[in-house]
Amino acid sequence: MKRGEVQVPMQRGSADVVAELDDLRVWFPTSAGVVRAVDGVSLQVRRGETLGLVGESGSGKSTTGLALLRLVDPTTGSVRVAGQDVTGWSRRQLRALRRRVAMVFQDPQASLDPRRTVGSSIAEPLIVHRLVDSSAARRRRVEELLDAVGLRRDLADRHPHELSGGQRQRVGIARALAGEPDLIVLDEPIASLDLSVQAQIMNLLRGLQRDLGLTYLFIAHDLAAVEHMSDRMAVMYLGRIVESGTPAQIWREPAHPYTAALLSAIPVADPQVERERRRVILSGDIPSPVDPPSGCRFRTRCPQARPDCAETDPALVEVAAGHRAACLYAGEAVRAMRVS
């Protein structure tokens, strides 16, 4: 089987790489067959950056995030965090890992225990990892964290159902910050929030990153949000990364037809432009991850698919410095889409 990514010389396990996935596969056996949720993903998250991961539902982006906390077990491939290979770690070791990597969940209501106060939810990492030695110190730390995420201190004694959606997500972020993790996996942190609140939460996340030097893996299906948040981004389709690069590269010069189609689905605010621009309409749904198409996985929906796309599984290759795409006709196919 082909490697999902061409190995370029890189500083493996070096200090500025916080977390790294190498040819990760996560397959789930189901009654319908083996679901290949993640099927050969390699990525690196560097200290202080935001890596955006974008894709449709079912693309495997959330599973990729869960794999970084080892909340799902890799079928093959490896997971490295802070230079250590955590792939084979025991349950006990993994509990310590989960102080290094924290997670913010999509639905802030569901991710907070309804029976516990906001303060005790935020304090849980402090207790679990014995980071404070007195209840007074715990209280102080919780207040610091509430301040950091812009919540009033007296909300510590409230229950989640007394808070708004945005406030709850701030609580989720405060809890993720509590253990001072090296990496925070943000799994669709804004998807279930109102539009106005989405912007506030994104600004909060960026502010915290600037002030505390945080590292994010930002998972979303919203291309615009990923572009706004990320230093680098990767586009996933059916368990693979199909394109990666800086948001500017991908936004201006998408090299993979799938990325181009996603971008063209974003409406333009100018009605004149909106009426006249060409949109790429993808037909059909994302194929079943139980039985992915042969060759290029996107060929069944690709407007530029050619005969050899069914034969060859394209590797991620560099199309520009730091910009990679997994398409046999990278760039060319997208240009053809514009012309046609």
Place this chain on the structure above:
Amino acid sequence: MSAPTVSPSEGQLRRAASALRHDPLALTGAAVLVLLVVVGVAGPWLAPSGINDVDVDRMLQAPSWAHPFGTDELGRDVLSRVMVAARVSLQVGAVSVGIALLAGVTLGLFAGYYRGWVDNLLMRCMDVLFAFPVLLLAVAIVAVLGPGLLTAMIAIGVVYTPIFARVTRAGVLSVREQVFVRAAVSIGASDLRIMRRHVLPNIAAPLIVQTSLSLAFAILSEAALSFLGLGVQPPAPAWGRMLYDGRGFVTDAWWLGVFPGAAIFCTVLAFNLVGDALRDVLDPRQLTVNEARRSTG
């Protein structure tokens, strides 16, 4: 809105309490239980005469002002004995349901949380216990351990363990799929911590209901065991034992059977009334119906 969990929030518990206050049946049941606890605790001091004051001059007297519940074949005051026996019933209820709660909840938590072979092993054992008729199993256990109050309590506790294990497991199976449990795992919390701090509080409602209903059944089971001579040993008073002792005089001295029987009846009814009312307000489906009514009405 997220999907309703099996558990009520704090607000729901508070609403449950206020709903109970407006339910006359539940209120009556609660009043009887309060009376029972008072009598159970202070019975020996409140009783008009000693429980073992034998007086052959006044044996088998019908209820009168001096002896409201009459006297038995040894001239003992039935009211006093019924009052003191309340303590035995409460003790049996509390201890045996305590045993069942502790054992059943622990087993149910592990079975539901770990699933797989742990679940299979534990729940099949529970099924075996569950397959026996309650009283038959209790009698068998007492027969092995020897009769007496303590063994009766242990036997009843064992008999009611599977119910708590099942109720707990059912709750755990739905709560463990909640995102907040995954969030606790992602923080690095241990399994024991997650079970104790996150799962258990969220399945409290069905357990509270089951506890109140089981108290009634435990008291009834103790009465049956005592009736069979396997529970409290004479001369100590117990309702079931008093029924047994009075059965020979049922045509001549109805009060020997009626008053202890009425005590059992009232106690069991009271626990059931309160239990049913709790179920009505704490049951999630019931609750959503009530809420729907409130929001439309």
